[in-house]
Amino acid sequence: MKTEIIAVGTEILMGHIVNTNSQDIAQALLGIGLGTYYQQVIGDNPERMKEAFALAGSRSDIIIVSGGLGPTRDDITKQMLGEYLGQELVADQGQLDKIKDYFKTREGGITETDYFQALTFKEGETFFNEVGLACGSVYRKDLDNGQQQYFIVLPGPPFEMRHMLHHYLLPYLTKEIYQDHVIESLYVNFYRIGEAKVAEILDDLIVEQTNPTIAIYAQPRRVTVRITASYPTYNEAMAANQALAEQIIERLAPYFLGYGEHYSLEHYVVEQMKAANLRLSAAESLTGGLVMEALTEVPGSSEVLTGGFVTYQTESKTTLLGIDSSFIQEHSVVSEAVAKAMAEATLAKTGTDLSLALTGVAGPDSLDGRRAGTVFIALAVKDQAIQVKQLDIRHRPRGVVRDIAKSEALSMVKQWLDQNV
């Protein structure tokens, strides 16, 4: 079946905001085996909206429109789609009650256009908006050739859209299209390998894919492979996914990171250290807290990351870590010796099992005679020799230098864990 996604909103059309809705919808549809053939973006102009609906209606089977369901005069998506389809709109009682209830406690009271948010296709189905006020709606058109065509409206705010997409639209389409089949996905993450290389290694599997299907996503500093199967039962679908996942992991074994839709290097480090009952601290200069901040994004990190130091100005390496200022002057603040001293001092002061230290030049200017992109990372482990890694990251903006430094620091911890735990 051909799917088409239409995003409505002048703010997307003019580039004020990026169109994450169309991406989220396309990604989710692919997860249930539906490929997107066309995407359109249009403003809130009535004529151009109807033109877009007619175009989509002439070429696609499933048409998903997001945006323009709100309470302002510009929000006319449902009305225009209704006009194009020749379908009457009525208020959905459940959504209407929610809207009335919401305005009970607000100053200013309810206006006529607030009620419009409860509109739904009279001959369609309503998607109740649990996290907002405007309901979604689907109209199924039974064509003369015995096929069906689906017109779906979803709210524009990304949080509301995603909630409705996952809780209402995907189950609806799955039931309509696959009847009693379930669709299940499994995510496998790889690291230190590019998306193109993964695609090349899995090429024959991708060409042959039918059920499960394979999708490859480049994410910041990792590649995620999504495997999606459709079977009568959950267990059958997951067994098929697992079998294919193992085949894929075998081919990409040196790059395997872990399972899960949001599984990053930070998750790996937290998970493995937690399992081994180890604790980590850090002293960060050029990264200014980025390594610790990234780890504390992972729920459960409080059992692993004790804390540490941000020693951004050179003198703070003396006042906070107790490193002699003459030692720093002798070796340069961006040096292997200072990185080692930082890691050693942090290990001693925090009493953790492992300590990371980072010193370097984020740029754009050079520092203390060191070129932008020069970074030293030290990993101190209780009763072991300190390791140091030097990076030379050229021609990258400040933020990228810091991000690469963070990833390399976590990679050092991962390597140590892989060899020692």
Add this chain to the structure above:
Amino acid sequence: MKTEIIAVGTEILMGHIVNTNSQDIAQALLGIGLGTYYQQVIGDNPERMKEAFALAGSRSDIIIVSGGLGPTRDDITKQMLGEYLGQELVADQGQLDKIKDYFKTREGGITETDYFQALTFKEGETFFNEVGLACGSVYRKDLDNGQQQYFIVLPGPPFEMRHMLHHYLLPYLTKEIYQDHVIESLYVNFYRIGEAKVAEILDDLIVEQTNPTIAIYAQPRRVTVRITASYPTYNEAMAANQALAEQIIERLAPYFLGYGEHYSLEHYVVEQMKAANLRLSAAESLTGGLVMEALTEVPGSSEVLTGGFVTYQTESKTTLLGIDSSFIQEHSVVSEAVAKAMAEATLAKTGTDLSLALTGVAGPDSLDGRRAGTVFIALAVKDQAIQVKQLDIRHRPRGVVRDIAKSEALSMVKQWLDQNV
């Protein structure tokens, strides 16, 4: 003139990556007074590509296509556009030389499809790709009615696309459309006010806008107003922008943050503290280093942020800051008293002028009897009484709680600076 943007690429169509190119192009075009009327996304299917070009050609004056200029067999944008326009493609000698030069030192050597990247419209103009291998191209069609229609191809990789957009396409269009006029923009940032409210307050100015034009962008934790004027000289354009900016700032005075395209609260704090020769330190618990990391993103922050502590585990508040564990137990680790003690200890240990301290519950679980979203922020200033702010952020994900806490902490510093410097 009506502008249409077409993004080519299965990876965008299927949602593997978000469509930042269309956003960047639309935003840049608006900056030279050109509004986008339509956006399309299509895959690398020849028939659907030509269908999309024909549709755009039938309704728009400036058609900008990005993506599909690379060296693989799937990259057929130029060829398909050439076929649709009935225009011959030839190799651009400058780009060809760059491609040959690039492959001189590579293993494997050059293949036939690598040369395709140098293709350009024989009767058009080439946009040389300074940062990649595939050139862009523009074909100007002189219509029977005396008007012009422009067909433009740009590379897909965002870094290459943006470079060509700003260095070649915008100057080209500005010259074609405005002849000898210059287009200049001025950015004004506001904070603690929503985009909708800004639009409401500026409503009459927006309705009346001709030259300069006004665009409003919601950014994380701020709203940016872009003012764009077109005049024969730079000075006239900037004078017109400045006059309108002052009118706007007068209406929104309590929310004014500063001038600049990338000017955030972090910039404000770094800039003002630098000017006042003041230094800052921090002790962060729930934010895990986020406040310091955000400040160190600003170039020049090394003159302001000395450094500080990440005291994520409760015990690190004792080992790193020297706060009695019995004191923490008595008051709870998430409390006004502990936030104060953290800020005081940090001020003493770092010797800075100001110190921030944050303790709270990022969630999703509660901690020490405190609900997720409970945050205490303390600001200690040398020889002044400590201020504390309590936040109660409900029903928000972990990352959002941390981000709000960071902004509120920086706001406390801003308020102090506004009153004391």
